[in-house]
Amino acid sequence: MIEIKNIGEYLKVNKIMPSVQRVKIFEYLYTKRNHPTVESIHKELIDEIPTLSKTTVYNTLKQFVEKGIIQIINIEDNETRYDADTSTHGHFKCIKCGIVYDFLFDNSDIKINGLDNFDIHQTHLYIKGICKNCKN
Amino acid sequence: MIEIKNIGEYLKVNKIMPSVQRVKIFEYLYTKRNHPTVESIHKELIDEIPTLSKTTVYNTLKQFVEKGIIQIINIEDNETRYDADTSTHGHFKCIKCGIVYDFLFDNSDIKINGLDNFDIHQTHLYIKGICKNCKN
DNA sequence: TGTTACTTTGCAATCATTACAAAGATGAAA
DNA sequence: TTTCATCTTTGTAATGATTGCAAAGTAACA
Numbered sequence: 001m002i003e004i005k006n007i008g009e010y011l012k013v014n015k016i017m018p019s020v021q022r023v024k025i026f027e028y029l030y031t032k033r034n035h036p037t038v039e040s041i042h043k044e045l046i047d048e049i050p051t052l053s054k055t056t057v058y059n060t061l062k063q064f065v066e067k068g069i070i071q072i073i074n075i076e077d078n079e080t081r082y083d084a085d086t087s088t089h090g091h092f093k094c095i096k097c098g099i100v101y102d103f104l105f106d107n108s109d110i111k112i113n114g115l116d117n118f119d120i121h122q123t124h125l126y127i128k129g130i131c132k133n134c135k136n
Numbered sequence: 137m138i139e140i141k142n143i144g145e146y147l148k149v150n151k152i153m154p155s156v157q158r159v160k161i162f163e164y165l166y167t168k169r170n171h172p173t174v175e176s177i178h179k180e181l182i183d184e185i186p187t188l189s190k191t192t193v194y195n196t197l198k199q200f201v202e203k204g205i206i207q208i209i210n211i212e213d214n215e216t217r218y219d220a221d222t223s224t225h226g227h228f229k230c231i232k233c234g235i236v237y238d239f240l241f242d243n244s245d246i247k248i249n250g251l252d253n254f255d256i257h258q259t260h261l262y263i264k265g266i267c268k269n270c271k272n
Numbered sequence: 273t274g275t276t277a278c279t280t281t282g283c284a285a286t287c288a289t290t291a292c293a294a295a296g297a298t299g300a301a302a
Numbered sequence: 303t304t305t306c307a308t309c310t311t312t313g314t315a316a317t318g319a320t321t322g323c324a325a326a327g328t329a330a331c332a
Contacts, residue, residue, distance in 0.1 A: 019297085019310065038288080053312045058289065074210040074262075078320085080288085092251055103250035110246055110261070114239035115228055119266040125246070126210075126262070130255040155279065155328090174319080189281045194320065214289085216319085 001085040004030060014067045024049060025060050029070060029084035035091070035100040037079050075100065075126040088123065094131035101131065137221040140166060150203045157188060161196050165206060165220035171227070171236040173215050211236065211262040226261035232270040239263075 004010045007027050008018035016022060024045055029036070036044070042057050061082055064070040073081040075093045081100065083091075092101040105125060140146045143163050144154035152158060160181055165172070172180070178193050197218055200206040209217040211229045217236065219227075228237040241261060 017298090017309075021311070051312070054288095055290085055313075056311055059311085072213055074213045075260075077208055077210045077216045078288090080213045090248070092254060094254075095257065101250070101254075103248055105246050105248050110241050112226070112239055112241050112263075114237070115263070117268040117271070118228060118230075118237075119271065120263055121231065121265040122263065124211075124260075124262040124264075126260040127248075127251070127256055127258065128260075129257040132253040135253070135255065153278075153329095157280070187281070190319095191282075191321085192280055195280085214319090 001033075001087055010069075014069050016063060016067055016069075021049060021052060021056050022060050022063075025057060026064065026069070026084065029082060033083075033085065033102075035073055035081040035083050037081055041082075071122075073100065073126075074124070075128070090125035090127060092127045092129065092131070094134055095128055096130055096134035099131060103127075137169075137223055146205075150205050152199060152203055152205075157185060157192050158196050158199075160185060161193060162200065162205070162220065165218060169219075169221065169238075171209055171217040171219050173217055177218075207258075209236065209262075210260070211264070224259065226263060228263045228265065228267070230267035230270055231264055232266055235267060237267065 007023050007030065011018040011022060011026065025041060028041055028044060034040075038054065038057050038061065041061075042052065042054050045052055045057075061070065064082075065072060068086065070082050070084050071086050073083050073091055075081070075091050085102070088105075088107050090103045090105050092103055093099070094101070107123060143159050143166065147154040147158060147162065161177060164177055164180060170176075174190065174193050174197065177197075178188065178190050181188055181193075197206065200218075201208060204222065206218050206220050207222050209219050209227055211217070211227050221238070224241075224243050226239045226241050228239055229235070230237070243259060
């Protein structure tokens with residue numbers, strides 16, 4: 001994952017005006033790296049920014065996705081999660097504790113059969129199971 | 137994908153009473169193999185079964201998933217799709233025409249780094265891009 | 273025929289997401 | 303500093319997918 005010293009600058013470079021809300025939302029995604037939902041981002045930041053509306057969280061995340069600085073995680077059908085790490089990596093969700101873990105894999109290892117002459121833009125690898133901590 | 141001669145029998149073997157609705161819904165998934173949404177299943181079957189309610193489609197699909205005879209496809213965050221093929225295979229969605237294609241890949245090729253001592257239950261590989269037909 | 277258990281249906285309720293218009297903030301020009 | 307234009311945020315209403323639930327329907331069987 002890329003290193004960012006100044007989030008305001010980083011947003012500007014990506015053609016996003018760094019408002020207080022946007023900086024805090026990106027900071028949350030970038031530092032916590034916990035693949036949050038809209039709900040949990042809003043719940044977490046409402047203390048710091050008491051006027052923060054859920055609409056702003058939705059708008060901001062949509063903008064971040066469009067500018068390519070975050071990605072959507074669809075590992076579960078009833079929740080949309082977000083990730084500030086846009087590098088190639090997979091996601092594991094523990095069906096017991098619900099935590100979403102990152103893991104690494106090499107894209108080039110996967111031999112795909114049946115997509116000749118298809119243009120590939122994004123690859124998502126999702127795994128579900130029981131995490132190490134929940135196996136006790 | 138497994139071959140099924142008699143859908144009613146197949147449902148019974150999987151501890152599902154083969155009502156007309158259930159047989160038709162499974163038949164649709166199994167024969168069309170087009171990864172439909174609830175909406176499109178309902179729209180397609182309403183002519184054959186004019187009283188079919190959307191709740192029944194939801195209930196039936198949920199039951200099929202619980203019994204393990206279909207799987208959920210979460211390639212897009214705003215639509216849940218269903219697949220009667222539960223063997224290991226990937227899904228490609230064309231961002232132009234919206235068609236979801238199946239493709240094959242070998243699970244054992246993927247070298248995963250970071251999930252030592254995790255129990256893996258399900259693996260989903262989703263790819264988005266432009267399909268062969270839309271490249272013109 | 274009556275009973276029981278299971279299934280389907282229709283509608284209401286819920287939850288996530290989007291649309292939209294009003295209010296607020298920012299920054300440049302006068 | 304004031305004004306103006308532009309962009310952002312906010313709150314509420316609207317939409318759309320999904321679930322809850324109670325009533326009606328169905329099928330097997332005593």
